[in-house]
Amino acid sequence: xxxxxxxxxxxxxxxxxxxxxxxxxxxxxxxxxxxxxxxxxxxxxxxxxxxxxxxxxxxxxxxxxxxxxxxxxxxxxxxxxxxxxxxxxxxxxxxxxxxxxxxxxxxxxxxxxxxxxxxxxxxxxxxxxxxxxxxxxx
Numbered sequence: 474x475x476x477x478x479x480x481x482x483x484x485x486x487x488x489x490x491x492x493x494x495x496x497x498x499x500x501x502x503x504x505x506x507x508x509x510x511x512x513x514x515x516x517x518x519x520x521x522x523x524x525x526x527x528x529x530x531x532x533x534x535x536x537x538x539x540x541x542x543x544x545x546x547x548x549x550x551x552x553x554x555x556x557x558x559x560x561x562x563x564x565x566x567x568x569x570x571x572x573x574x575x576x577x578x579x580x581x582x583x584x585x586x587x588x589x590x591x592x593x594x595x596x597x598x599x600x601x602x603x604x605x606x607x608x609x610x611x
Contacts, residue, residue, distance in 0.1 A: 479534040481512060484570045484597070486604040488530065493517050500529050502557045511554050511567070527565040529558060530597065535575040544585065551594060570597040573607045
C-alpha cells in the first residue's frame, strides 16, 4: 500500500463534516493485473432524491519545493484513476483534493487553469487546519 498523503486525514474529516460517508480508505480498483488505490471513496445520499452520488478523492498536499512537479504527479494519477473508474465504476466521479492556499495561488496561474480546462479536472479545495472543504470546482 502506498503511503497516505500528509493531509489525508484532514480531507477525510472534511468530507465527513460535509455530509459524505467514507466507503473506502483506500478505494481499490483492479483491472486484470493492474491494481490502483485512490485515497478515498465516498457516497452522499440526498434525501430529496433517491439517487446517491459517489465520488473518489485523490488527496494531495503540494508541500514539495516545486508545485509544478507535484502537479505533474497529481495530474498523472488523476487521469489514470479517472480512466480506471470509467472502466469499473462509471457512476463515480473523481476529484483532486488540494490545499486552499495552493488552490488560491498555483491553481490560478494561466498554465494550471489551461490544464484544468483541458483535462476536465474536478477539484476540492480544503483547509487542512480546520478540516473543512472550502470549494468544489466541477
